[in-house]
Amino acid sequence: MTMTRAYRGGELKEEGFPVEQVSDFLADEDTTVWVDLCEPTEADLAALTEEFGLHRLAVEDAVHEHQRPKLDRYDRHAFLTAYSAEFDQENGQVRTSELAAFVMPRALVTVRKDDRFDMAAVVARWDAEKDLAGSGVAYLLHGLLDYVVDGHFEAVQALDDEIERLEDLVFDDRPDQAELQRRSFRLRKSLTALRRVVLPMREVVNALMRRDQPFFDEATAPYFQDVYDHVLRASEWTESLRELVSTIRETQLNLQSNRLNLIMKKVTGWAAVIAVPTAVTGFFGQNVPYPGSGSSLGFWMSTLAIVLLSALLFGIFRRRDWL
Known part of the structure; x- marks a missing residue:
């Protein structure tokens, strides 16, 4: 599964072309190219490696799973790893999907580790912000990160709602202690998984905002700053929810102890x-x-x-x- 796009002069000129034609588009210095690969092998990346001069270590990280969110800088490109997040209310777990990206001055190559990462939603964001297309790679990178961070926000919001329902259950007249313990453990586990992909994004976005990046653009600087603010809010929210779950657990134990004391008194x-x-x-x-x-x-x-x-x-x- 491969998706491609070519922008020239701030406008979408062509999409869905073969990867072999990337070099033809890049011959025009006013052209920006996006290539997306889903679950590729190192052999699948061989052509792009030769075309863009991708570093061997970055290619290995793009293929192997369970990388931490990061931004590595090499001679000819930067390598980005990020995760989308979604809260599944049926089982109370946070599902993540890993994405790797090679960021170059006039090209963005995204590598999805599975098909759960909704790249169609990212493309829709690009189409909704066509006025920024003239910024080239910065425009593409902003839309990608904006989708990822908004997903983190939605997952945190869903977990916050679950914690509110847990609070109501704690103060019920006849609470189900076993159910309380299961839900508390499940929420704490989900928050830990979400925290693992949210917190490192602060360093990633902050590094991308450095003005010495070859793809940095003044027109998109406020938009990257907005993404960074959302990252900070999501990370702080995640930390506060982890503390809140611990507090709820302590409150549950205190209430249980108080009920036991009352029963013994009676x-x-x-x-x-x-x-x-x-x-x-x-x-x-x-x-x-x-x-x-x-x-x-x-x-x-x-x-x-x-x-x-x-x-x-x-x-x-x-x-x-x-x-």
Whole structure:
């Protein structure tokens, strides 16, 4: 799966042409080329490697998965790695898709590690901002990063909504402790995965904004600054949500401990109340004469003592909120 585009003079001139024609388009110094490859091998990149002089280490990183988000600079190009992120509400997990990009003064080559990265959405963003097409590679790179960072934002927002629902579950009258623990662990795991791809983007975008980059353009500088601001907000939001999940877990344990203390308090109070008739009947069960011994009067006297003493203890415990 290969997609190609050629821009000349700030306008889209041709798309869908074979990779072998890239050099023909680049012969015109006013032309910018974009090439996208999905799940290529090093052999698939061989032609582009020869055409653009791609560094061997960068080609290896573009093919191998699980690279950290980064921006490496080589003699003839820069190498970018980034991840798109999407929150799956069905299983409560964050799904990421890895993307590598070779950034050159007049060409951008993107390499998708799988087809989950929605490149069609990136192309739609380029088409929606045609007024920036004259900036060449900077225009293409901004649209790509803008899509990636917006995806991070949407994932963080979805996780924030899940955490709010978790908070409501924590303060439920009869919370399901097992479900609380499962959801807390799942959210913490998702936030950790999202944090792993969001935080390094601060360094990536900041490095791209350096004015000594060969593709840097003054017209797109404010747009890159806007992307950088979104990256900062997403990273700070992710950090705060991780702390919030930990706080919710601590709150859950405290509430559980408080409920246990309340139950123990009530059980102890009722045990004291029940101990009264036991003490009274045990006392009058001695083999010694007592008032009313051997008559119905004695029975009613002991019954009255049980009721009065139990009611007295119940009133005292109730006033002190022990029952």
